[in-house]
Amino acid sequence: MQSRIIKRAVELFNSEEIVRAIGWRKGDFDYDLNPSIFKSAEDLEKNFVYNDFSSANLSKFLIKISQKEEGKTLVFLKSCDTYSFNELLQEHRIPREKVYIIGVPCDENIDPSKIKAALGEDILSVSCDGQTVSVETLDGTKTIAKSEVTLDRCLACKSRKHVVYDELFGEEGEILDSNRFDQVEMLEQMEPEERYAFWRTELSRCIRCNACRDICPACTCENCVFDNRESGVENKVATNDFEENMFHIIRAFHVAGRCTDCGECSRVCPEDIPLHLLNRKFIKDINEFYGDYQAGDDIETIAPLTKFDAVDVEPSIVKTREDVK
Numbered sequence: 001m002q003s004r005i006i007k008r009a010v011e012l013f014n015s016e017e018i019v020r021a022i023g024w025r026k027g028d029f030d031y032d033l034n035p036s037i038f039k040s041a042e043d044l045e046k047n048f049v050y051n052d053f054s055s056a057n058l059s060k061f062l063i064k065i066s067q068k069e070e071g072k073t074l075v076f077l078k079s080c081d082t083y084s085f086n087e088l089l090q091e092h093r094i095p096r097e098k099v100y101i102i103g104v105p106c107d108e109n110i111d112p113s114k115i116k117a118a119l120g121e122d123i124l125s126v127s128c129d130g131q132t133v134s135v136e137t138l139d140g141t142k143t144i145a146k147s148e149v150t151l152d153r154c155l156a157c158k159s160r161k162h163v164v165y166d167e168l169f170g171e172e173g174e175i176l177d178s179n180r181f182d183q184v185e186m187l188e189q190m191e192p193e194e195r196y197a198f199w200r201t202e203l204s205r206c207i208r209c210n211a212c213r214d215i216c217p218a219c220t221c222e223n224c225v226f227d228n229r230e231s232g233v234e235n236k237v238a239t240n241d242f243e244e245n246m247f248h249i250i251r252a253f254h255v256a257g258r259c260t261d262c263g264e265c266s267r268v269c270p271e272d273i274p275l276h277l278l279n280r281k282f283i284k285d286i287n288e289f290y291g292d293y294q295a296g297d298d299i300e301t302i303a304p305l306t307k308f309d310a311v312d313v314e315p316s317i318v319k320t321r322e323d324v325k
Helices: 002-014 041-047 059-068 079-090 112-119 182-188 192-203 211-215 241-255 264-268 276-290
Strands: 020-026 033-038 073-077 099-103 123-129 132-137 140-145
Touching: 002 020, 002 041, 002 073, 002 099, 020 041, 020 059, 033 041, 033 059, 059 073, 059 079, 073 079, 079 099, 112 123, 112 132, 112 140, 182 192, 182 276, 192 241, 211 241, 211 264, 241 276, 264 276
Parallel strands: 020 073, 073 099
Antiparallel strands: 020 033, 123 132, 132 140
16 A cells, blocks of 8 residues: 555656655654654655554644745645544635645554553554554564454544545544543543542643643634743643643643544553543533534534534433433
């Protein structure tokens, strides 16, 4: 698939239909692929990589490029990434005519942290052949089943369907009967004190690196409230429980109804905080209170939290799911 992708991208460069491409470039290690801009066919032929570690959602990188740079940009989007692109289109953050999309297939990405946890840190190289991952270490070659090191978000994938593209490589997938709300339901069943303790433990590890905010396709404000020097909460390590909770809860509120559940927040978190569960809680509540809604599914449907209807839930009247039913 990689060679086919490169061949088509080179054709688009040579025909001058595109002036740049956004894809994945190999980092220091096999499992360390970085989102990157390729400005020539030669650079792309030499350095572009697409494999089981091409996890980064590239949709957000299109915002500044498509708005400020001339010419059309080629981007490679997995099925889950296309929902984020559609959401950005609906919010008028990306001019569609300046982007050429190639939809690429995804057979579940691999989580490098799971490989390290299972086989140790001394990894020299990694390769995947079907459902087996081979890892070269200082102690020799080791193998592990791909299912054991698959990214958590891929284990609860909501859709293999690309909702927007100009070209599609591989066969189109389907919307899946996902189990992505199972963990949210487990948290809901906890006693309030237990649930509070869970989140306090998780959020207490936050170092305020802002990786979750910076990678999130729904966080596109040009002036973030947490960059405001007058707010008292400008980017800094939290000094108390309140600040630890506030940053992530406010961010979750800001993306409510717009989060496509791409899982990038949890993927990039250096402290392995399951931030996606906060967003899934909002998604689950929206589905139950307002009807099923998937952000980014199309660019016409108005999000439940940005429109008003006579049958909308009134928090002061309806307080439980049982009341809604």
